[in-house]
Amino acid sequence: MARIKLTATLLASALYAAAASAAWVPEKPVEFVVASGAGGGTDTFARTVQAIIVKYKLMAAPVVVVNKGGGAGSEGFVYGSATPDDPYRVTFGTNNEYLLPFVAKMGYTVQSLVPVAGMALDEFLLWVPADSPYKDTKSFIEAAKKGEGLKMGGSQSKDTDQTLVSMISAATGAKFTYIPFKSGGEAAVQLAGGHIDSNTNNPSENIGQWKANMVRPLCVFSTEHMAAGPKVTKDMGWSDIPLCKDSGVPIPTYQMPRTVWLPAKVSPDAIAFYTAILKKVSETPEWKTYIERSSQSDRFLTGDALRAYIKQDAERAIEVFKREKWIVQ
Amino acid sequence: MENFGNLMDGFGIALSFYHLALMAAGVLLGILVGVLPGLGAPNGVSLLLPLTFTMDPVSAIILLTSMYWGALFGGSTTSILFNIPGEPSSVATTFDGYPMAQQGKATQALTLAFMSAGTGALFGVVLITALSTWVAQFALKFSSPEYFAVYLLTFASFIGMGSASPFKAVVSMMLGFACAAVGMDGVSGNVRLTFGFTALISGISFLVAVIGLFGIGELLQTMEEGLRFEGLHARINIRDVFHAIYTLPKYWVTLLRSALIGCWMGITPGGPTAASFMSYGLAKRFARNKENFGKGDPNGVIAPETADHSAGTCAILPMLALGVPGSATAAVMMGGLMIWGLTPGPMLFIERPDFVWSLIASMYLGNVMAVVLVLATVPFFAAILRIPFSIIGPMIVVVCFIGAYTIAGSTLDLWLVLPFGILGYVFKKLDYPIAPMVLAMVLGDKAEDAFRQSMIFSKGSLGIFWTNSMLVASIMTIAMLLLFWPLIGKLIGRLRRAI
Numbered sequence: 161m162a163r164i165k166l167t168a169t170l171l172a173s174a175l176y177a178a179a180a181s182a183a184w185v186p187e188k189p190v191e192f193v194v195a196s197g198a199g200g201g202t203d204t205f206a207r208t209v210q211a212i213i214v215k216y217k218l219m220a221a222p223v224v225v226v227n228k229g230g231g232a233g234s235e236g237f238v239y240g241s242a243t244p245d246d247p248y249r250v251t252f253g254t255n256n257e258y259l260l261p262f263v264a265k266m267g268y269t270v271q272s273l274v275p276v277a278g279m280a281l282d283e284f285l286l287w288v289p290a291d292s293p294y295k296d297t298k299s300f301i302e303a304a305k306k307g308e309g310l311k312m313g314g315s316q317s318k319d320t321d322q323t324l325v326s327m328i329s330a331a332t333g334a335k336f337t338y339i340p341f342k343s344g345g346e347a348a349v350q351l352a353g354g355h356i357d358s359n360t361n362n363p364s365e366n367i368g369q370w371k372a373n374m375v376r377p378l379c380v381f382s383t384e385h386m387a388a389g390p391k392v393t394k395d396m397g398w399s400d401i402p403l404c405k406d407s408g409v410p411i412p413t414y415q416m417p418r419t420v421w422l423p424a425k426v427s428p429d430a431i432a433f434y435t436a437i438l439k440k441v442s443e444t445p446e447w448k449t450y451i452e453r454s455s456q457s458d459r460f461l462t463g464d465a466l467r468a469y470i471k472q473d474a475e476r477a478i479e480v481f482k483r484e485k486w487i488v489q
Numbered sequence: 490m491e492n493f494g495n496l497m498d499g500f501g502i503a504l505s506f507y508h509l510a511l512m513a514a515g516v517l518l519g520i521l522v523g524v525l526p527g528l529g530a531p532n533g534v535s536l537l538l539p540l541t542f543t544m545d546p547v548s549a550i551i552l553l554t555s556m557y558w559g560a561l562f563g564g565s566t567t568s569i570l571f572n573i574p575g576e577p578s579s580v581a582t583t584f585d586g587y588p589m590a591q592q593g594k595a596t597q598a599l600t601l602a603f604m605s606a607g608t609g610a611l612f613g614v615v616l617i618t619a620l621s622t623w624v625a626q627f628a629l630k631f632s633s634p635e636y637f638a639v640y641l642l643t644f645a646s647f648i649g650m651g652s653a654s655p656f657k658a659v660v661s662m663m664l665g666f667a668c669a670a671v672g673m674d675g676v677s678g679n680v681r682l683t684f685g686f687t688a689l690i691s692g693i694s695f696l697v698a699v700i701g702l703f704g705i706g707e708l709l710q711t712m713e714e715g716l717r718f719e720g721l722h723a724r725i726n727i728r729d730v731f732h733a734i735y736t737l738p739k740y741w742v743t744l745l746r747s748a749l750i751g752c753w754m755g756i757t758p759g760g761p762t763a764a765s766f767m768s769y770g771l772a773k774r775f776a777r778n779k780e781n782f783g784k785g786d787p788n789g790v791i792a793p794e795t796a797d798h799s800a801g802t803c804a805i806l807p808m809l810a811l812g813v814p815g816s817a818t819a820a821v822m823m824g825g826l827m828i829w830g831l832t833p834g835p836m837l838f839i840e841r842p843d844f845v846w847s848l849i850a851s852m853y854l855g856n857v858m859a860v861v862l863v864l865a866t867v868p869f870f871a872a873i874l875r876i877p878f879s880i881i882g883p884m885i886v887v888v889c890f891i892g893a894y895t896i897a898g899s900t901l902d903l904w905l906v907l908p909f910g911i912l913g914y915v916f917k918k919l920d921y922p923i924a925p926m927v928l929a930m931v932l933g934d935k936a937e938d939a940f941r942q943s944m945i946f947s948k949g950s951l952g953i954f955w956t957n958s959m960l961v962a963s964i965m966t967i968a969m970l971l972l973f974w975p976l977i978g979k980l981i982g983r984l985r986r987a988i
Contacts, residue, residue, distance in 0.1 A: 197820060198531065198535060198820045198821040199820035199821060199823040199827075200824075203824050204824055204827045207539075207824060207828050208828060210539060211539070211542040214542060215542070223539075225535065225538075225539070227535065228691075228897075230672065230690060230691020230692065230897075231673040231680070231691050232673055232678065235691045238688075238690070239898075264673065264678060264679060265680055266680075266687070267687025267688075267690060268687075308948075311946065316675065317674075317675060317676055317677055317678035318678035337945060337946075337948075339633075339942050340676050340678075340942070342675060342938065350632060352811075353631070353632060355632035355946075367832055367834070368811075368833060368834015368835060368836060369835065371832070371835070453830065453832075486678075
């Protein structure tokens with residue numbers, strides 16, 4: 161009897177689950193809107209998700225990736241939120257969704273989109289050219305305190321890199337001349353060529369140059385060491401990089417979330433549908449390979465946890481914006 | 490000779506039936522997207538990218554690069570036949586290619602364009618083969634002042650080029666700079682000149698401007714002149730194709746100069762668009778009959794096409810060796826590389842020589858195949874010109890607007906085409922050159938970024954353009970000489986008369 165009851169419950173819950181997941185499914189092609197140009201970190205992120213969805217047939221409807229990278233990514237968010245209840249536009253970004261509207265007048269507001277998932281956290285590191293005279297973070301910061309300071313390159317203006325550089329200056333008293341380039345890749349090459357003294361690139365943006373012994377990392381802005389993997393150069397791997405907070409830069413963590421968004425007024429069913437798909441994506445071996453290869457932190461956030469993360473991240477950045485007088489509102 | 494051995498290994502991998510079939514498919518698809526204005530190589534390659542997820546990296550890159558070659562060739566076709574460049578880098582081809590087509594020499598123009606493009610591409614690949622290791626080092630020397638110097642050199646090569654008054658060229662160029670300034674400014678992060686249109690945050694796409702200025706502007710003028718289209722009476726004969734090939738060696742000076750410019754710009758990486766403009770400018774400067782330029786001089790087709798393709802091929806090298814894509818299409822391919830599990834950068838040559846060298850080998854094969862396939866289509870495309878203008882005219886309008894919409898899917902772009910069309914017509918009537926304006930729109934914001942980055946580097950001193958390195962000093966000096974050549978020329982003339 162107990163057994164029959166159990167079977168019945170299982171059956172019922174299975175049916176219920178099926179009904180719940182069938183509440184909304186896409187019936188036409190879904191657009192993955194990438195809030196960056198082709199070839200950038202966000203682009204690779206979105207296309208990896210697309211590749212995994214295609215490989216495991218997680219969704220019956222086809223996926224089309226479109227790049228809308230104009231205006232530091234704002235073009236993507238404007239496009240992604242153009243129809244407030246259109247569940248066929250899924251927008252991929254970073255923390256730029258909730259930070260851009262503070263530093264420039266954009267065609268969308270932070271509330272135009274709802275966060276669906278944060279799928280990974282990209283790390284920030286302090287890099288110098290391989291032949292730089294600064295062997296560790298301390299001597300680097302000391303040098304930056306003297307005279308006119310050092311030249312720091314980064315991707316875009318008033319974006320994550322420049323925010324971090326401003327935080328380093330505020331925390332240590334070091335002086336930097338910030339030079340904005342079009343992308344992290346450009347900043348990486350400028351560093352390898354010795355045209356700038358340092359940059360704060362993500363691991364994937366500098367790994368090629370590090371492997372070739374053209375640049376080296378000083379420290380990582382994280383509370384714990386990065387995941388161990390194969391050695392990148394002869395004597396160093398990602399996990400051997402010191403933590404910035406232990407090396408005289410009192411910034412415990414600075415990370416950039418890889419986020420997925422939907423227009424603000426889509427039905428909860430649609431949000432649930434995409435959350436479930438992205439959860440499945442994050443559990444595949446291909447996703448783990450992507451995380452490992454790009455040396456990001458594997459952190460899957462949804463719902464309230466994601467909202468809390470966004471709130472905290474935004475507050476900290478806005479503090480910097482206020483200090484630097486970047487706020488436009 | 491180590492490179493040569495590697496290349497032979499590469500050929501070993503690339504010369505399989507499967508890979509050759511992929512090349513043919515890629516080239517044909519590429520010609521198709523290249524011919525449709527607005528679609529272009531970057532879009533075509535990103536549409537094809539999902540297909541490659543399940544392929545191995547070597548086959549995937551062969552398919553994508555072949556499509557790129559095909560699109561580059563296809564882009565020249567529409568430039569010559571309809572004055573609508575399918576690709577930014579084939580804008581300069583319209584200057585003399587379209588007049589040739591109007592005079593009934595479409596077959597000759599197309600054949601010369603394809604043959605010189607093929608020559609340029611092969612020149613580029615040979616250079617990559619020989620210098621792959623050294624070239625990456627050279628590109629590292631480039632920082633913002635060097636970039637600005639290269640852009641300035643391109644701008645300077647367009648001023649005082651002869652036919653039009655240098656002042657008119659400057660006016661046209663300044664209008665272009667103004668258009669390029671619209672949208673978000675990369676250095677300050679502020680939004681400029683958008684007048685409240687959110688669609689303008691990403692700037693005015695210069696392709697929209699080109700479609701208006703050339704496509705619609707030209708149509709307006711043709712209509713005014715009474716719907717004549719001289720290509721109508723062009724006889725199409727396969728013998729013309731061979732005849733044009735036969736005349737190609739006559740232009741060896743232009744070919745060689747343009748290939749050198751192209752390779753240099755591809756590696757530095759100034760990009761194929763700057764290369765084709767600069768090459769056209771210099772071809773005109775060195776030509777004996779400057780008046781023929783803009784009226785259908787074969788040199789005006791050969792110069793930009795050769796430079797465009799040699800730069801396009803050479804641009805693959807910085808992408809592989811440094812992770813800096815030289816063009817929009819290269820950027821999409823680089824995204825692909827990362828998804829296939831490869832890290833572009835100096836180590837790629839050491840870690841995955843099989844990938845790098847089969848790609849280089851496929852560049853030889855793919856380009857030869859593209860030239861053959863595209864030459865076979867010449868009679869077909871030239872035949873389009875026999876269709877009466879009253880039918881082809883409206884079709885061009887439709888294609889123009891479809892093209893403008895496809896660029897970004899923005900309806901504002903459709904409206905922008907109209908004022909640019911009228912501007913193009915007015916420019917022609919008042920004898921203002923359009924080319925400097927387009928050039929400024931293409932390179933304007935890059936030049937501005939490079940200039941302002943240099944100013945941050947030097948804390949506001951212009952001296953950085955002469956002191957940063959020998960390289961930048963020499964480029965700047967050449968640029969200044971070219972820029973003030975009309976004045977210097979006059980001065981010399983006066984001195985002579987005085988004596």
